[in-house]
Amino acid sequence: MCYKVVERFSVCKCVYFQHSIDPCSAYGQRGHSVQEKTVLVGYACPRHSTRGSSSSPSSGGWPDSGYSSSKGSYR
Ligand SMILES: [Zn+2]
Numbered sequence: 021m022c023y024k025v026v027e028r029f030s031v032c033k034c035v036y037f038q039h040s041i042d043p044c045s046a047y048g049q050r051g052h053s054v055q056e057k058t059v060l061v062g063y064a065c066p067r068h069s070t071r072g073s074s075s076s077p078s079s080g081g082w083p084d085s086g087y088s089s090s091k092g093s094y095r
């Protein structure tokens with residue numbers, strides 16, 4: 021069985037790094053599949069790590085949508 025090591029963040033399960041496939045002798049045959057081996061790394065990715073939790077209201081999220089309707093020059 022071939023193995024492919026995928027490193028994931030242990031907090032948010034996002035992919036941190038995907039190694040190349042380590043093929044066995046049956047690699048490429050029909051119906052042969054690659055076993056994915058998950059290695060957890062001990063933190064969250066920058067998108068999901070909430071370091072420095074500043075003063076944001078409870079129903080948070082990214083302040084991304086809602087500012088796009090009027091005159092697109094204010095960015
Ligand atoms: Zn294999």
Ligand SMILES: [Zn+2]
Binds near residue numbers: 067068
């Ligand atoms: Zn993440």
